[in-house]
Amino acid sequence: xxxxxxLERNMQLHPRYFGRNLRDNLVSKLxxxxxxxxxGRHGFVVAxxxxxxxxxxxxxxxxGFVTFPVKYQCVVFRPFKxxxxxxxxxxxxxMGFFAEAxxxxxxxxxxxxxxxxxxxxxxxxxxxxxxGSVKIQKDSEVRLKIIGTRVDxxxxxxxxxxxxxxxxxxxxxxxx
Amino acid sequence: xxxxxxxxxxxxxxxxxxxxxDAELDSKSSDSSPNEEGAKGEFDSDSSDSSTNEExxxxxxxxxxxxxxxxxxxxxxxxxxxxSTSNGSLEQNLGASSSKDACIHPxxxxxxCILCGQKLNEETGVTFGYIHKGLRLGNDEIMRLRNTDVKxxxxxxxxxxxxxxxxxxxxxTQLMHMTLxxxxxxxxxxxxxxxxxxxxxxxxxxHMMTKLRPFVxxxxxxxxxxxxxxxxxxxxxxxxxxxxxxxDPRREYFNARVISRDDGTQRNQKGLDIVLGQESAVLILDDxxxxxxxHKDNLILMERYHFFASSCHQFGxxxxxxxxxxxxxxxxxxxxxxxxxxxxxIHHMFFDxxxxxxxxxxxxxxxxxxxxxxxxxxxxxxxxVFPTQFQAENHHLWKMAEQLGATCxxxxxxxxxxxxxxxxxxxxLVGL
Numbered sequence: 001x002x003x004x005x006x007l008e009r010n011m012q013l014h015p016r017y018f019g020r021n022l023r024d025n026l027v028s029k030l031x032x033x034x035x036x037x038x039x040g041r042h043g044f045v046v047a048x049x050x051x052x053x054x055x056x057x058x059x060x061x062x063x064g065f066v067t068f069p070v071k072y073q074c075v076v077f078r079p080f081k082x083x084x085x086x087x088x089x090x091x092x093x094x095m096g097f098f099a100e101a102x103x104x105x106x107x108x109x110x111x112x113x114x115x116x117x118x119x120x121x122x123x124x125x126x127x128x129x130x131x132g133s134v135k136i137q138k139d140s141e142v143r144l145k146i147i148g149t150r151v152d153x154x155x156x157x158x159x160x161x162x163x164x165x166x167x168x169x170x171x172x173x174x175x176x
Numbered sequence: 177x178x179x180x181x182x183x184x185x186x187x188x189x190x191x192x193x194x195x196x197x198d199a200e201l202d203s204k205s206s207d208s209s210p211n212e213e214g215a216k217g218e219f220d221s222d223s224s225d226s227s228t229n230e231e232x233x234x235x236x237x238x239x240x241x242x243x244x245x246x247x248x249x250x251x252x253x254x255x256x257x258x259x260s261t262s263n264g265s266l267e268q269n270l271g272a273s274s275s276k277d278a279c280i281h282p283x284x285x286x287x288x289c290i291l292c293g294q295k296l297n298e299e300t301g302v303t304f305g306y307i308h309k310g311l312r313l314g315n316d317e318i319m320r321l322r323n324t325d326v327k328x329x330x331x332x333x334x335x336x337x338x339x340x341x342x343x344x345x346x347x348x349t350q351l352m353h354m355t356l357x358x359x360x361x362x363x364x365x366x367x368x369x370x371x372x373x374x375x376x377x378x379x380x381x382x383h384m385m386t387k388l389r390p391f392v393x394x395x396x397x398x399x400x401x402x403x404x405x406x407x408x409x410x411x412x413x414x415x416x417x418x419x420x421x422x423x424d425p426r427r428e429y430f431n432a433r434v435i436s437r438d439d440g441t442q443r444n445q446k447g448l449d450i451v452l453g454q455e456s457a458v459l460i461l462d463d464x465x466x467x468x469x470x471h472k473d474n475l476i477l478m479e480r481y482h483f484f485a486s487s488c489h490q491f492g493x494x495x496x497x498x499x500x501x502x503x504x505x506x507x508x509x510x511x512x513x514x515x516x517x518x519x520x521x522i523h524h525m526f527f528d529x530x531x532x533x534x535x536x537x538x539x540x541x542x543x544x545x546x547x548x549x550x551x552x553x554x555x556x557x558x559x560x561v562f563p564t565q566f567q568a569e570n571h572h573l574w575k576m577a578e579q580l581g582a583t584c585x586x587x588x589x590x591x592x593x594x595x596x597x598x599x600x601x602x603x604x605l606v607g608l
């Protein structure tokens with residue numbers, strides 16, 4: 001789920017960036033450092049939308065670097081256990097399938113795929129129902145439920161299931 | 177499907193969506209506006225009652241706090257009756273949670289169980305990093321997958337084939353090891369944009385040149401109809417993936433089944449433990465026997481492909497390499513073509529000639545039978561091959577000849593068909 005929150009960070013700036021463009025340099029350094037990173041508490045920082053406040057800079061003893069406390073607004077993405085998400089399938093194999101919802105990698109094991117769907121190998125591996133009406137293959141869109149998440153510094157991993165009501169394929173790329 | 181049954185342990189960890197929402201709504205009681213109020217009221221439709229109408233009208237902070245508290249209480253009240261009125265269902269919930277607690281944890285993805293989502297700390301099972309980063313499967317799950325998959329494949333009349341890269345399907349050399357006589361090759365390289373027809377490639381970013389073995393494309397195409405193929409190389413993952421791109425640009429033969437030395441469980445040894453196929457249905461094509469000490473019965477040894485000079489030097493040959501002689505292995509008559517014939521024969525024997533049940537068949541038995549056909553009917557005498565005091569039957573050449581179907585003897589008699597000798601000398605051949 002996406003959130004729009006205010007975060008704070010202490011940015012260290014080298015004196016070469018001081019001058020007329022101090023604020024711009026600080027903001028661009030912030031964007032470079034923070035956008036695309038992950039944290040356990042907030043999830044994946046998608047984009048910075050604005051700077052709320054830049055505090056007074058404090059010169060560090062001995063190095064000349066200056067530390068500015070910056071408060072900024074940003075859009076974060078964090079999956080939760082129990083959340084329903086839509087994702088795009090990236091890989092299908094005999095163990096289940098991998099799907100992606102933005103920066104989040106989700107794995108749905110074949111234990112959590114409805115029993116009437118069987119794995120078909122081939123050059124386009126897929127899971128199909130016995131009557132062929134529903135097919136999950138690469139680039140299909142599926143609605144799944146998250147049952148576990150793990151966040152590390154750069155990536156978020158999730159385990160998902162489609163074994164409940166209203167979950168499964170939304171859009172078949174073959175017929176789209 | 178209610179929130180209660182979904183979270184039998186009412187966890188307050190930030191992982192749980194419902195708990196997180198509760199916490200956030202509670203903490204943000206000071207900053208609210210009528211619009212926000214209305215939205216929150218709609219969202220919390222479970223506890224819809226007259227209080228939501230009041231929220232829209234009132235605007236003061238104290239009022240908001242009172243409403244927030246009542247909303248949270250209402251939610252808890254809703255949950256409480258559900259818990260107290262149906263003790264039976266509570267026991268059912270506990271039962272359900274205990275069966276969930278008894279989850280067998282078949283495997284993990286990013287340290288979480290793939291079935292129940294719990295965080296797992298133990299390191300049992302085998303890592304399948306080549307399929308996807310972070311994937312690990314337990315031994316029971318691997319066995320279960322192998323069983324279902326082999327049944328599936330046998331229905332489609334396919335077996336498994338594990339292919340080595342270096343000296344089997346191709347030959348690579350580092351650019352700095354190329355000799356002067358090989359410089360002409362640099363002008364004959366094929367384009368990396370259209371890989372399907374080329375055989376000589378220069379990979380600048382890896383500082384190497386690769387030559388694909390003649391007949392390899394036809395070989396892969398024909399073999400893919402009889403086998404599900406894996407690449408298993410002792411190179412690193414980056415090298416393995418680049419070679420897979422050259423051999424299989426449309427990802428139709430190998431897909432994600434590219435195993436490198438980073439994925440193996442033992443150093444310097446290849447194993448079938450990370451191949452998701454029953455050992456009784458796997459054939460291996462490799463030029464190095466020492467890498468497969470545990471699976472010698474599945475292995476078909478290939479003649480090495482030495483195209484570049486560095487490859488010849490690596491194995492101690494002082495002759496000129498194929499590239500220096502400006503020639504190559506024969507396309508239709510080379511090692512790959514002959515091994516394809518052998519694979520076809522094995523496949524045919526496995527599926528068409530064996531009488532017993534599909535489950536009981538073992539490709540290793542078939543391989544043994546085919547091997548015995550090679551020197552069938554030959555009787556061999558070895559002369560000057562073994563050291564004088566050596567027990568002849570224990571020598572590996574004797575054993576190899578017997579494996580290939582020949583009978584060996586130490587003495588010459590009229591039934592002998594072949595003599596294997598080291599060199600011609602005055603005392604070697606006696607009265608033939």
